[in-house]
Amino acid sequence: MTYNLALYTIQQAYQRIKPYVRHTPMMPAPLMHTDVSSNLLLKLENMQLTGSFKLRGVINTLLSLTDEERQRGVVASSGGNHGLALAYAAQRLGIPATIYLPNTATADRVNRIRYFQAQVVQYGTVWDEAHTRALEHAAQDNLYYVHPFNAPRTLAGQGTLGLELLDDVPDVDCVLIAIGGGGLIGGMGAALKQLRPQLRIIGVEPTGAASMDASLKAGYVVELPSISTIADTLQPRAVGEMTFSLAQRYVDAVVLVEDHQMIEAMRWLWLECNQLVEPAGAAVIAALLNGNADIRTARRPVAVICGGNAAAGSVFTTYEAAL
């Protein structure tokens, strides 16, 4: 299939969600070290409400529901960040929400979602299994299913980050974006390329869950037999038909990063920018540090730090132990 995401749809979403999301900051130059291009700017979407870009798609979806759909409530499945965003947004808008997480989700993630009064169901060992179960639940009870990446409203919402980035840096000419299900790069790609056709978009995937890379090489959506990465928010076994179609059209290159390189990049972001982020949020930096993403020809490159929900609990317990 070929899927089109019209610029106008993203522009409408941008206006719709503005009162509900943060306009996240750009990391201002200069940087401390010289491991990466000194022209590089970071879009700190890890500072979005609930700690990731996921809120954009979620809010856009919930604000587009009918009154009847809102009253019945919504269902979702998530590796973590989509669920957290949905729980927060649903509580804020007064919509009942049920969120399916794999059994492997950490207690911290489960608790943060429950904090917003969403009902949590843990099922399966990977996101794909929780997703299938959640779809059944939604169909049975006639509830709206909020897909984490492969849905027009979700994609339009994630695309707003592209418009916001152009507001911040009108002369941006190269953007690095991490790929999980492909919702962020699909939405941002549609926004950015329709307004700046010459702009270069580089996707970044973990080697252990390189479903978009495999699909682009095959020419169709490939389902990986298994996935293995510490980036628990970048790990569906297959991207979506819509996100694949958008990536085919708008993504110039996909580069891969190893897990240990993402951890190195987490350290870099901490030492360089005092930003603690999750592995997925550091993937774009890993691609620069390992040399796979080449931005030497770019005049105004931007790396999107897409999520910040690192497992930080040990920091607080260390300080508490010193009391």
Add this chain to the structure above:
Amino acid sequence: MTYNLALYTIQQAYQRIKPYVRHTPMMPAPLMHTDVSSNLLLKLENMQLTGSFKLRGVINTLLSLTDEERQRGVVASSGGNHGLALAYAAQRLGIPATIYLPNTATADRVNRIRYFQAQVVQYGTVWDEAHTRALEHAAQDNLYYVHPFNAPRTLAGQGTLGLELLDDVPDVDCVLIAIGGGGLIGGMGAALKQLRPQLRIIGVEPTGAASMDASLKAGYVVELPSISTIADTLQPRAVGEMTFSLAQRYVDAVVLVEDHQMIEAMRWLWLECNQLVEPAGAAVIAALLNGNADIRTARRPVAVICGGNAAAGSVFTTYEAAL
């Protein structure tokens, strides 16, 4: 003594240091929870280069040295952040630097300072002892001593954060600022109050190192017999004569926070803003959460998150263990 810090001096420093520091972002509204005023804005100076406001005073000082002073090199003493800022700035400007730290400084702090090629000497158990030894060294070898708070160039540099804040939020009417040696609140106070005499400045100190509070109550600089706080960057036994004089004139109230309240505030900053900061950086939030700082009458309150160098190493080792 009465010490004056002229607005013009701070304005000159602001222009002088601009190419060398980050203009740090304001945390945009809305916040996720409702524990504090929804009008509150955060000035994220934890995102300054080297992770704290200290770079401002350091850069202003180093840029004001004569060529001869630069060639001979500089000496400093620090609980951590001042030393890190000095090491970075000295390397950047090509100035030899020796930094005294107490023996209690963590290996992580020592290593980060050594990374910038500064010579590190560990002496004494608290900052005051390292400070005395560093002063002797500077006098013996005729080297410039870069005081972490009680010096005109340091104070003018820290004052630039007040000017930057007014650029960001011209209608700010109440500012919360943590107090260690008093350099930040002294410099910012001088900048803010000379331009906005009606603005309210609230200082925040740990109960275990409340040297400014004790001094303001006594009417002179009080040296505390001992200090006890996990905020290792807020703990000189005495504030300075200059910072005390500025605080007498410009600080409207000092409120106290307990160590466990700073840790709670660290958690709040993490959950609310995805910002991991050190205890001192969270002190102003602790003062809001515990109710000691009252900003109900403020229309545009700003809390200065002054430092971010939390002990985050356990996060990375946790991820590495999962490889």
